[in-house]
Amino acid sequence: METILSGMRPTGNIHLGNYFGALINFIKLQQTHRCFFFIADYHSLTTHPNPKDLHQSVKTILSQYLACGLDPQKSTIYIQSSLPEVTELYMYLNMIAYLGELERVTSFKDKVRQNPNNVNAGLLTYPTLMASDILIHKANYVPVGKDQAQHLEMTRTFAQRFNKMYNVEYFPLPQAYNFKNELLKVPGLDGSGKMGKSLGEANAIFLVDSDTAIEKKISRAKTDSGPKETNEKKSVEIENLFSLMSLVSSKETIDYFEEKYNDCSIRYGDMKKQLAKDMISFISPIREKIFEIQNNDTYLSDAIKQGEEKARESARKTIREVREIIGFKSF
Numbered sequence: 001m002e003t004i005l006s007g008m009r010p011t012g013n014i015h016l017g018n019y020f021g022a023l024i025n026f027i028k029l030q031q032t033h034r035c036f037f038f039i040a041d042y043h044s045l046t047t048h049p050n051p052k053d054l055h056q057s058v059k060t061i062l063s064q065y066l067a068c069g070l071d072p073q074k075s076t077i078y079i080q081s082s083l084p085e086v087t088e089l090y091m092y093l094n095m096i097a098y099l100g101e102l103e104r105v106t107s108f109k110d111k112v113r114q115n116p117n118n119v120n121a122g123l124l125t126y127p128t129l130m131a132s133d134i135l136i137h138k139a140n141y142v143p144v145g146k147d148q149a150q151h152l153e154m155t156r157t158f159a160q161r162f163n164k165m166y167n168v169e170y171f172p173l174p175q176a177y178n179f180k181n182e183l184l185k186v187p188g189l190d191g192s193g194k195m196g197k198s199l200g201e202a203n204a205i206f207l208v209d210s211d212t213a214i215e216k217k218i219s220r221a222k223t224d225s226g227p228k229e230t231n232e233k234k235s236v237e238i239e240n241l242f243s244l245m246s247l248v249s250s251k252e253t254i255d256y257f258e259e260k261y262n263d264c265s266i267r268y269g270d271m272k273k274q275l276a277k278d279m280i281s282f283i284s285p286i287r288e289k290i291f292e293i294q295n296n297d298t299y300l301s302d303a304i305k306q307g308e309e310k311a312r313e314s315a316r317k318t319i320r321e322v323r324e325i326i327g328f329k330s331f
């Protein structure tokens, strides 16, 4: 059976981009596949979180994932830091990763630009840690958004290099996965690029946002001065509004506003009201569930305990085999 794996760093709350770009695919796949899901708390150390906050951040993100439909009966759910095997594989992979290729990774270059005073080795080797997360369970598919495509490509490079170096066919080469085939990028509300939590509160719609917050954010989304001629090409801002609508509204609603846009009678205010209404219908039940789960410590710890055992068993097996391939032997 094919193995699916995904993970998320415990930083902030889940937004629509996380949900539709990555999580929804995982949730569908957990019905039919061997699935692993983990909270990437080792990865979050690159930014030196306060020890007092770390556990709470893990708990927040875990509750949100469970509320979205991550199922502890179907998937193996665990916290990355409870799997020390991951760090051992990370070290082996660092032996075969080249400095040049790590320095060329876009996310690394972005971080260097954003935080020139915190260019640590953990940041540089983020892709080898991520590769270790994936290869430790020999995953075949990784449901992630478009921004992670390069990290996945590197995972394939490391897996292939390991196989070649030791002349084995041990690690499968993992692929990114989206049901719609194309990897998705959910746009933000500010008219620029993607929805992301580091791009300002107003850019992203979070699953914990109140109805009023959702209405307010959508009403302030960037638009343009309106189409001047029939079937005019949409500006990026308007394209983004339609993309968001395609996630939560019915086909009839979308067709209605497409038609209004194409014959120049569209009123963006009306479109935003409808989008806010549909967004609230989608988000509010998830939000209620999040609030319920985050106060249920027994449910959370049961979910994690079940997962941890299964995850360790799988990770120990891989490490045992990898050590053998590398040539370590006991006396």
Ligand code: ADP
Binding pocket: 008, 009, 015, 017, 018, 019, 020, 021, 022, 143, 144, 145, 146, 147, 148, 184, 185, 186, 187, 194, 195, 196, 197, 198
């Ligand atoms: P953020 O960009 O908000 O910090 P993360 O980097 O923690 O989000 O991403 C967690 C997961 O959500 C990853 O799989 C990532 O590809 C996906 N993701 C994040 N933002 C988007 C987006 N706007 N569109 C599609 N997928 C996204």
Ligand code: TRP
Binding pocket: 005, 006, 007, 008, 009, 040, 043, 129, 130, 133, 134, 142, 144, 148, 151
């Ligand atoms: N890099 C991912 C992100 O920022 C998080 C992550 C770490 C991950 N290890 C992973 C995702 C392994 C999928 C598989 O979103």
